[in-house]
Amino acid sequence: MNDRSGQNIEQECEAIARRARAGSRRLAAMDADERAKLLRAMAAGIEKSAGAIEQANRADMEAGKKAGLAPAMLDRLLLTPERISAMARGLRDVADQPDPLGATLETIRRPNGLEIRKVRAPMGVILVIYESRPNVTADAAGLCFKAGSACILRGGSEAAQSNRAIVDAMLGATGDVGDAVQLVPTTDRAAVRALLQLDQWIDMVVPRGGEGLIRAVAESSRIPVLKHYKGVCHVYVDEAADLEMALRIAVNAKCQRPGVCNAMETLLAHRDVADVFLPRFFEATRGHKLEIRGCERTRAILPDAKAATDEDWTTEYLDMILSVRIVDDIEQAIDHIETHGSRHSDAIVTEDAQAAERFTRDVDSATVYVNASTRFTDGAEFGKGAEVGISTDKLHARGPCGVEELTTYKYVIQGRGQIRE
Amino acid sequence: MNDRSGQNIEQECEAIARRARAGSRRLAAMDADERAKLLRAMAAGIEKSAGAIEQANRADMEAGKKAGLAPAMLDRLLLTPERISAMARGLRDVADQPDPLGATLETIRRPNGLEIRKVRAPMGVILVIYESRPNVTADAAGLCFKAGSACILRGGSEAAQSNRAIVDAMLGATGDVGDAVQLVPTTDRAAVRALLQLDQWIDMVVPRGGEGLIRAVAESSRIPVLKHYKGVCHVYVDEAADLEMALRIAVNAKCQRPGVCNAMETLLAHRDVADVFLPRFFEATRGHKLEIRGCERTRAILPDAKAATDEDWTTEYLDMILSVRIVDDIEQAIDHIETHGSRHSDAIVTEDAQAAERFTRDVDSATVYVNASTRFTDGAEFGKGAEVGISTDKLHARGPCGVEELTTYKYVIQGRGQIRE
Numbered sequence: 047m048n049d050r051s052g053q054n055i056e057q058e059c060e061a062i063a064r065r066a067r068a069g070s071r072r073l074a075a076m077d078a079d080e081r082a083k084l085l086r087a088m089a090a091g092i093e094k095s096a097g098a099i100e101q102a103n104r105a106d107m108e109a110g111k112k113a114g115l116a117p118a119m120l121d122r123l124l125l126t127p128e129r130i131s132a133m134a135r136g137l138r139d140v141a142d143q144p145d146p147l148g149a150t151l152e153t154i155r156r157p158n159g160l161e162i163r164k165v166r167a168p169m170g171v172i173l174v175i176y177e178s179r180p181n182v183t184a185d186a187a188g189l190c191f192k193a194g195s196a197c198i199l200r201g202g203s204e205a206a207q208s209n210r211a212i213v214d215a216m217l218g219a220t221g222d223v224g225d226a227v228q229l230v231p232t233t234d235r236a237a238v239r240a241l242l243q244l245d246q247w248i249d250m251v252v253p254r255g256g257e258g259l260i261r262a263v264a265e266s267s268r269i270p271v272l273k274h275y276k277g278v279c280h281v282y283v284d285e286a287a288d289l290e291m292a293l294r295i296a297v298n299a300k301c302q303r304p305g306v307c308n309a310m311e312t313l314l315a316h317r318d319v320a321d322v323f324l325p326r327f328f329e330a331t332r333g334h335k336l337e338i339r340g341c342e343r344t345r346a347i348l349p350d351a352k353a354a355t356d357e358d359w360t361t362e363y364l365d366m367i368l369s370v371r372i373v374d375d376i377e378q379a380i381d382h383i384e385t386h387g388s389r390h391s392d393a394i395v396t397e398d399a400q401a402a403e404r405f406t407r408d409v410d411s412a413t414v415y416v417n418a419s420t421r422f423t424d425g426a427e428f429g430k431g432a433e434v435g436i437s438t439d440k441l442h443a444r445g446p447c448g449v450e451e452l453t454t455y456k457y458v459i460q461g462r463g464q465i466r467e
Numbered sequence: 468m469n470d471r472s473g474q475n476i477e478q479e480c481e482a483i484a485r486r487a488r489a490g491s492r493r494l495a496a497m498d499a500d501e502r503a504k505l506l507r508a509m510a511a512g513i514e515k516s517a518g519a520i521e522q523a524n525r526a527d528m529e530a531g532k533k534a535g536l537a538p539a540m541l542d543r544l545l546l547t548p549e550r551i552s553a554m555a556r557g558l559r560d561v562a563d564q565p566d567p568l569g570a571t572l573e574t575i576r577r578p579n580g581l582e583i584r585k586v587r588a589p590m591g592v593i594l595v596i597y598e599s600r601p602n603v604t605a606d607a608a609g610l611c612f613k614a615g616s617a618c619i620l621r622g623g624s625e626a627a628q629s630n631r632a633i634v635d636a637m638l639g640a641t642g643d644v645g646d647a648v649q650l651v652p653t654t655d656r657a658a659v660r661a662l663l664q665l666d667q668w669i670d671m672v673v674p675r676g677g678e679g680l681i682r683a684v685a686e687s688s689r690i691p692v693l694k695h696y697k698g699v700c701h702v703y704v705d706e707a708a709d710l711e712m713a714l715r716i717a718v719n720a721k722c723q724r725p726g727v728c729n730a731m732e733t734l735l736a737h738r739d740v741a742d743v744f745l746p747r748f749f750e751a752t753r754g755h756k757l758e759i760r761g762c763e764r765t766r767a768i769l770p771d772a773k774a775a776t777d778e779d780w781t782t783e784y785l786d787m788i789l790s791v792r793i794v795d796d797i798e799q800a801i802d803h804i805e806t807h808g809s810r811h812s813d814a815i816v817t818e819d820a821q822a823a824e825r826f827t828r829d830v831d832s833a834t835v836y837v838n839a840s841t842r843f844t845d846g847a848e849f850g851k852g853a854e855v856g857i858s859t860d861k862l863h864a865r866g867p868c869g870v871e872e873l874t875t876y877k878y879v880i881q882g883r884g885q886i887r888e
Contacts, residue, residue, distance in 0.1 A: 071805065075829055154850050160839060162849060169861055170831060249861050270691065270862040291884040298886035384492065406879045408496060410591060418581060418882025427887070428583060428878075429575050440590055440670050440875040441691040441863040454861040457849075458827045461839025463712040465719035466848070 052236050059240040062198060062228050063247035066171045069225030070196035074168040076223070078145035085141035085191055087219035089134040092184060095215035096130045102211035103180065110204050122178045123205055133184040133212070136432060140188040143431045146450045147194045160461050167456045168194030170249040173241055174434075175200045175263055177255040180208035186254070187216060187227050189434055193452035196226040198241065198248065203233030242267040250452070252434050272447060274435040276362040277307030277390035279420040282379040282405070284396035285316040289323050291417060292395040296327055298419040299393065301334045305364045307436060308391045308423040312359060312369045314379045317343070320372045324348055336366050343372040359386040376401050380408045387411065389438055391420040412438060412445035473657055480661040483619060483649050484668035487592045490646030491617035495589040497644070499566035506562035506612055508640035510555040513605060516636035517551045523632035524601065531625050543599045544626055554605040554633070557853060561609040564852045567871045568615050579885050588877040589615030591670040594662055595855075596621045596684055598676040601629035607675070608637060608648050610855055614873035617647040619662065619669065624654030663688040671873070673855050693868060695856040697783040698728030698811035700841045703800040703826070705817035706737040710744050712838060713816040717748055719840040720814065722755045726785045728857060729812045729844040733780060733790045735800045738764070741793045745769055757787050764793040780807040797822050801829045808832065810859055812841040833859060833866035 073081070092099070103125040110120055147166055154162040172195045174186040183199055190197035201209040213229040220227065230237055241248065245268040252272045253263040264271045281299050283292040299310035315323055324347045328338070338344070339358045340351035351370065358369040359382070373379045376394075383392050393415035394405040402416040413423045423446060425433025430448030437443045443451035494502065513520070524546040531541055568587055575583040593616045595607040604620055611618035622630040634650040641648065651658055662669065666689040673693045674684040685692045702720050704713040720731035736744055745768045749759070759765075760779045761772035772791065779790040780803070794800045797815075804813050814836035815826040823837040834844045844867060846854025851869030858864045864872035 071829065071831075074831075156848070156850060160843060167831070265689065268686065270860065272862075288884070294884060294886055302887055402881075408492065410492075410495075410588075411877065413878040413880060415880045416882060418880055418885040419887050421887035422581060422880065422885070427577070427581075429577060439691065441693075444876060445878050455865060456832065457834040457866050459834060459836045459839055459843065460823075461837060463709070463715060464839040464843070465715055466723055466840050466842035 055232070055234060055236045056240045059230075059237055060244060060247070062230060063171065063241065063244045065225045066196040066198050066228045067247045069223055069227070070168065070170050070194075072223045073191065073196060073226045074194045078147065081145070081191065081194065082141040084220055084223065085137050085188060088184075088188070088191075088216040089137035089141070091215045091217075091219040092130060092134045092137070092212065095211065095218070096127065099125060099130055099208065099211045099215060100127070102207040105207045106180075106205055113204070115204060119178055119204070123180065123208070125180055125208055129181060133181050136185055137188045140192045140432055140449070143192065143449060146192070146453050151455060158464050160459055160464055163458045163460075164455050165458050166450075166453050169452055169454050171196045171198065171247055172452060173198045173200065173248050173251045173269065175238060175251065175253045175255070175259070176202065177259065178202040178204055180205040180212060182254055183209045183212045183229070184216065185432060186252070186434070187213070189432055189449055189452060191226065193449045195249075195452060196228065198228045198230060200230040200238060200241070206233055238263075239266060242269060245269045254435060270442070272435060272437055272443060272451075273439050274307070275438045276388050277309070277436070278311045278360060278362050278386065278388040279308060279391045279393075280312045280314055280383050280387060281310050281393045281395065281420065282314040282373075282376070282383075283316060283319055283323055284376060284394055284398065284401050285318045286398035286401060287316075287319060287323075287395040288397055289319060289326070292323060293326055293330055295393065295395055295417070295419050297330050299421055300336065300368055301331060301366070302419075302421055304366050306421075307362070308420050309364070310368065310420055311361065311363055312371065312382075312386070314371050314373050314382060316376075316379075317372050317374055320344070320347060324370065334366055336368055338368055338370055340370040341372060344370045362388070376404060380405065383409050383411070390436065391415065391423040393418060393420050412436070476653070476655060476657045477661045480651075480658055481665060481668070483651060484592065484662065484665045486646045487617040487619050487649045488668045490644055490648070491589065491591050491615075493644045494612065494617060494647045495615045499568065502566070502612065502615065503562040505641055505644065506558050506609060509605075509609070509612075509637040510558035510562070512636045512638075512640040513551060513555045513558070513633065516632065516639070517548065520546060520551055520629065520632045520636060521548070523628040526628045527601075527626055534625070536625060540599055540625070544601065544629070546601055546629060550602060554602050557606055558609045561613045561853055561870070564613065564870060567613070567874050572876060580883060581885055582881045584879045584881075585876050586879050587871075587874050590873055590875050592617045592619065592668060593873060594619045594621065594669050594672045594690065596659060596672065596674045596676070596680065597623065598680065599623040599625055601626040601633060603675055604630045604633045604650075605637065606853060607673070607855070608634070610853055610870055610873060612647065614870045616670075616873060617649070619649045619651060621651040621659060621662070627654055659684075660687060663690060666690045675856060691863070693856065693858055693864060693872075694860050695728070696859045697809050698730070698857070699732045699781060699783050699807065699809040700729060700812045701733045701735055701804050701808060702731050702814045702816065702841065703735040703794075703797070703804075704737060704740055704744055705797060705815055705819060705822050706739045707819035707822060708737075708740060708744075708816040709818055710740060710747070713744060714747055714751055716814065716816055716838070716840050718751050720842055721757065721789055722752060722787070723840075723842055725787050727842075728783070729841050730785070731789065731841055732782065732784055733792065733803075733807070735792050735794050735803060737797075737800075738793050738795055741765070741768060745791065755787055757789055759789055759791055761791040762793060765791045783809070797825060801826065804830050804832070811857065812836065812844040814839060814841050833857070
């Protein structure tokens with residue numbers, strides 16, 4: 047489609063969306079066992095086509111090297127035999143999860159005898175927009191399939207051949223619901239713009255990538271978008287904290303894997319414990335070469351800390367850098383999180399039940415922790431299996447999103463001829 | 468603000484949104500009894516200020532008459548003593564409803580000892596955009612307040628003085644959470660445009676009005692919008708229908724109140740029952756002067772029917788007009804609804820349990836009925852108390868939306884010092 051006119055791209059995108067919609071109807075009409083069986087067949091298809099997938103990936107890698115992609119980018123693009131096996135394993139894991147559809151979430155019995163059941167139902171068609179990793183292709187297709195929805199996959203241009211080979215391998219197994227997995231056959235940006243207008247056919251958009259991608263999608267989409275913006279996560283060490291526990295949690299939240307969205311970016315310490323706690327924290331993280339950017343009071347205790355600027359309080363470093371602020375009380379801690387945080391994951395360390403309750407009530411974040419590391423905000427750690435992201439939205443789904451969050455509900459009303467008076 | 472520059476309007480809108488956000492935090496920190504008490508005080512405030520509200524309304528009415536508003540518009544604008552009492556009663560009804568906040572929706576216990584509770588939580592700040600009826604002011608403020616959220620109210624320009632008087636009457640009672648109810652003090656359209664950009668402070672937009680208003684809001688908003696588009700509702704009379712029941716339901720769905728979104732717009736009849744059913748339906752609706760627009764086969768049975776065009780199948784008449792189509796089987800009925808419907812409310816009349824199950828599974832609408840009138844799609848009929856609308860979205864909330872649908876959830880995680888390995 048690259049060499050065709052904008053109008054042609056719009057027409058082809060609508061054709062893709064219509065096919066996906068038709069596929070979604072056939073998929074939704076299947077029972078849970080059939081869907082699970084097809085997911086396992088898709089896994090087997092990937093294993094059987096491992097050679098073809100590797101070959102396609104070699105072509106993408108060569109083109110990527112020629113185009114001068116950075117080594118980190120090339121590593122994300124690379125599909126080893128292990129990574130291909132992992133894709134197949136991921137599909138089988140999703141197949142093994144409990145089926146989300148058809149569950150009755152609530153039953154309302156009305157005085158007139160109507161029985162109103164709120165039932166979990168498929169979303170319909172989900173557009174997944176992602177960047178360089180080709181394994182997202184199998185992963186996203188599997189999650190949408192399990193959720194009873196068709197997917198339209200739009201991967202990065204550098205992975206186009208790998209993505210095509212993966213989809214072909216999966217589709218060999220899906221028979222007449224093949225329309226439920228659509229790969230956009232162009233990496234022209236006009237196709238994304240066109241797809242984001244098709245709210246008549248597409249029900250939800252899931253962008254998987256950096257904040258830039260997500261904001262761009264959200265701003266131009268007429269279709270609701272599941273957003274996962276940045277994580278500026280806090281750990282607040284309360285005056286009533288067990289300082290040993292606080293140390294363990296703060297070090298884990300910052301240093302165990304600093305490059306992810308649920309890692310701590312700002313440490314808040316109550317003024318009555320800061321004198322003791324901050325030097326111990328500083329010692330404990332010495333081996334990690336952690337750069338600390340502190341408020342003035344912090345720097346009085348930790349002379350090696352740099353001065354934090356206003357910008358530091360809202361920065362997601364994703365690195366071995368931490369901003370540190372001393373607060374007068376829990377109220378100031380909550381105010382700081384409200385003003386500077388990103389409503390992702392925030393923790394209090396305290397032995398005071400009232401302080402814990404206040405913090406969990408007043409901190410308006412997707413996940414609020416008492417005496418645990420923020421690093422647990424993750425689909426697998428929540429027992430949700432694979433995740434499509436961690437929502438920082440407040441509508442529809444918040445926090446880790448798995449298969450269930452890709453579904454909707456409908457009301458099914460059983461009557462005996464009731465009419466409205 | 469009308470005479471000020473665009474930049475000033477943007478600044479004032481941000482100030483309003485920030486005040487609302489501050490108010491929402493105080494409101495969310497209250498307990499359920501306090502919120503209910505304030506709602507009752509707001510009701511009393513309206514009763515006490517009935518005179519001032521009537522006076523303000525007289526000014527709006529006079530201006531409206533001078534501006535040449537249509538009589539129907541003037542009737543919507545008018546506040547009689549009865550309508551003012553109804554506003555107060557509405558607030559007390561909302562106060563009496565069960566509190567939606569704090570309920571634990573799900574508890575996940577992890578092998579590492581973490582207890583993850585999914586807890587219903589306030590949305591934050593809700594922007595309500597509505598048209599001429601001033602009673603929406605009290606109604607929307609009450610629902611948002613009950614849901615623990617601040618509201619920013621943006622009513623129609625023709626009701627500006629009435630809306631101001633209603634908000635003043637309510638705010639006299641709300642003490643230090645007064646910031647939780649904000650009335651936009653201008654009817655300049657630039658204010659709406661500016662507010663719809665403030666996704667940092669405003670969490671959700673609820674437009675209450677016609678499809679044009681809702682589409683305009685949805686297209687320019689950066690904030691998620693709860694949409695209730697049109698209702699092109701179907702009743703399908705199956706081959707296995709009890710025709711007496713089908714007649715009662717079809718007449719009720721079309722004629723009891725044709726001007727509302729849950730009224731039937733298209734009747735689908737199985738070919739094996741059409742010969743008997745359609746003439747009886749025609750007889751039964753004769754007194755209603757119903758205009759029928761039918762497919763060819765329908766016109767062979769009902770010679771008085773006009774010919775339906777393609778446009779008829781997607782038209783929400785909101786009037787004594789009905790499109791009628793004869794279908795070969797349930798599959799064709801479902802296909803028709805999928806192709807032409809609006810995913811609002813659709814019904815099957817059948818004694819065949821398998822047909823009912825197929826219909827409720829495959830019809831992708833917010834509410835799907837078996838042997839009952841589509842007219843029950845309504846907050847009160849669902850036992851939800853007052854409603855803010857009937858969502859035709861699939862994300863977040865579907866069908867009738869009451870207080871609960873104005874809330875979100877958060878995960879509250881209780882640990883004992885757990886860290887991620």
